Amino acid sequence: MSEPASRRRAENTAAGGVKGPMLDVRDLHVQIASRHGTVRAVDGVSLEVAGGEALGLVGESGSGKSMTLRTILGVLPPEAKVTAGQILLDGVDLVPLSRSDLNRIRGPKISMIFQEPMSALNPVMRVGYQIAEGPRVHMGYGKAKAAQRALELMQRVGIPDPERRFRAYPHEFSGGMRQRVMIAIALSCDPEIILCDEPTTALDVTIQDQILRLLAKLCAESGVSLLFVTHDLPIVAQLCQRVAVMYGGQLVETGDVREVLLDPRHPYTLGLVRSAPDVEYVRESLVPIPGSPPSLVSPPSGCRFHPRCAFAEEDCRVLPTPLRVLPGGRSTACLHYERAAEAAAADRVGP
């Protein structure tokens, strides 16, 4: 483990795991210009990730979770723009930063792991060089030193026979190995936080598990934070301490992961939990959430989930639904969250 990493871990442990939020996203709004109108992809999202913590960001496709991640890193497509909000990384707002300033923090402070490792790696560049590129650019390493670091990283992420594999090309690796390469790249400059965009979705279940364990281990060892985006609840349960649920470009619930999943305070979260196969208790049937995701160009009025919500009332159609803090470090956007909580309790008592 390198020096900055061990220092970080010491700090985090000393302060009881909390040092003030490492990443503080405040009221982020991202809009995309499209043929059909302005898409409000991220609509007022605020979240915090503490040092050394893993936060899961769940939602279905199109909920805005990947977009949030890419906005944090600043790798949005040209049609997308941040229209409001701040992204504070260690107190520095990333939104107004210039391209060259952003480039300086990408790698050393923040990095990202992508979903599709085959297309996320340069097909004509040797894997070792891709891992070594970060240190060469950011840490001023010469070729040999960077190669040495790459070999260390490859070992850390569990790639066998690193000397030989260094000179290999991405297409010579299996999916799981490629993802390990991606992780090595993400770690290469000792970042403080790694953004993960569904890194296990494209992998076999057994490989998925390996990668998750690897990520958990690396987190614990080096104290790096994770912001882990996925649509798969069991993964979040396995890896993260806290979770935030997104729907239609907005956050609908946040809190400790076990609490949120076992005792949801929002009908959408309840729906997610109900429709996921769960090892803890066997259901009679999986219950999908009826209806389809909302249009982000003209979203429903009031609570965006209300057209599909079994507990919807009149006010749900009209009143705005920002996140409200509940006791115990949780928050929810639902005006009638007790209904969901009751239904969840009924589920638990049942078969």
Added chain:
Amino acid sequence: MAFVVRRLLMLVPVAIGVTIVVFFMIHLIPGDPARTILGIHATPKRIAILHRQWGLNRPLVSQYWLFMDRLLHGNLGQSLYYGVPAAGLIISRLPPTLWLIVYAAVIAVAVSVPLAMIAATRKDAVRDHVVRAVPLLGLGMPPFWVGILLVYALAIKVHAFPVSGYGKGFAGHLHAMFLPALTVAIALAPVVIRSLRASMLNVLGAEYITTARSKGVPGPRLFLRHVLRNAVIPAVTVLGINIGYLIGGTVIIESIFAIPGIGQLMINSIFQRDFPVVQGVTLVFGVLVVLVNLLADLSYAALDPRVRFDR
């Protein structure tokens, strides 16, 4: 290495096919080829000599053997006009043509890469449309017409370059061949720009570029090591195909600029009815094209590691 050998082996049937076609050219001529070739110089004695030289009385297959046998000994026949071995004549005229081809390719690439980059990095912006207009206009320009106008503008009105000729010495060649090479490059560039721009757009939209950006790789390095490195791969094939096409076009350009290359030799020999030379030059052209395509294929494999291992 196995790849290279495989590629070379695939060339063999093509090479043989080329020789067969070249061999057959003689038999396309209506009537007695010897008589037609000699034209007004036909005398029974000369006709008999040619008949013997080419074995015209023998069955086709043995004629072909004769042809191949002499070919493999480097004998392309005797020039009817100059009276010297055709092979030597052709080889002496080869350098200017090669100069023209390479010079033109260099200029074309030097122009196309920046233009394609300017266009691809801001798709659909004004500068993109301007660059895209270049192939639209350029493809319709007859090369010889471009050559004439260039000569008029830069050699006659303004004496910046010589009107014709090959020049002496390396610098002399560079100077004298600039206009002809530019003419060929103008014909070549539109296709290269198009294909480079398209492949750059492809690459720019790829996930691995986002990865590189997320690593904080700065602009110039990103462009060179990641974008360009991937974008040239399909463009190399396109370039190869079109250079092959333009090897034939050198015939035209050499005539206009009076360059003593094999293209001009070809045209003169046709008008002089110097059949062995025509046949020889056609063969050399065929070989050149095949070689250029081989080079393109090998470059492609050198650039794209995925190709080497699949199969």
Added chain:
Amino acid sequence: MSAISFPEPALAAQAEEHAQPRARRWYRQPALASGAILLALIVAAAIAAPLLTPYNPIKQNLGASLLGPSAHHLLGTDQTGRDTFARLLYGLRTDLRIAFIAVLLPFCIGTILGSIAGYFGGWVDAVLMRLVDIVVAFPFYVLIIALVFVLGPGQRSIYIAITLVGWVSYARIIRGEILVAKRQDYVLAARSGGLSAVRIIGRHLLPNVITQAIIYAMSDIVQDILAIVTLGYFGLGVPAPTPDLGSMINDGQNFLTTHWQLTTFPGLAVVVVGLSLSLIGDGLADLIRPGQS
């Protein structure tokens, strides 16, 4: 993985698009529309040549030679007194006609051979591809000059030479498309339904892949025009005195310093024709695969 059954939002957007399927009509594409209009104008001008100019493009009138542009002669006259504008129109007529006809045979032959190679594969494909390589080894201009040497100059040689060399590109394109298309489900369905190969190729595969060949044909016509004009320049094409843009350029070359319009305008005419055809080709390509041209 959870069993959430939400359709992707992308699908919803797609459904919207299909509700208005013809929003991408051909006349809405600027490239395609402007190209088509331009070409139509040119063709109309060429066809209507007798109406647009009172002059005979062939008849010489040495008394009026080398006049500059004027109200009587829009582009002046050439060295034998023939009106340049008239020669331009009639030359366009000749060259366009030959080019449009010349593209047909390679198109048909190439498409047929390419489909056979692509569909059946195996040794048929291997032989055809070697044949393609051999033909490609002979540069077009070399071949046509050699052919003209053998067969004599004129339209016949042009058609033969263009056909001999031109089929190759179509064969490659169609073969490539069919190699991909034949793996589609609808082809498997046709085969398991017992349809003959001819029917499958003709009725099912070709209609889907022919568009690529048509797009290529646009640029091919441009290449043919260039070839015809080039041959005309060297006196190997359409024989005099039939007006031809290439021979016009040649004739005007000697007077470049004084009467530059004699050489420049025929070339410009070719450029404009090339522009219109390229616009059409680009527009078609955009129509088929948006944003990829």
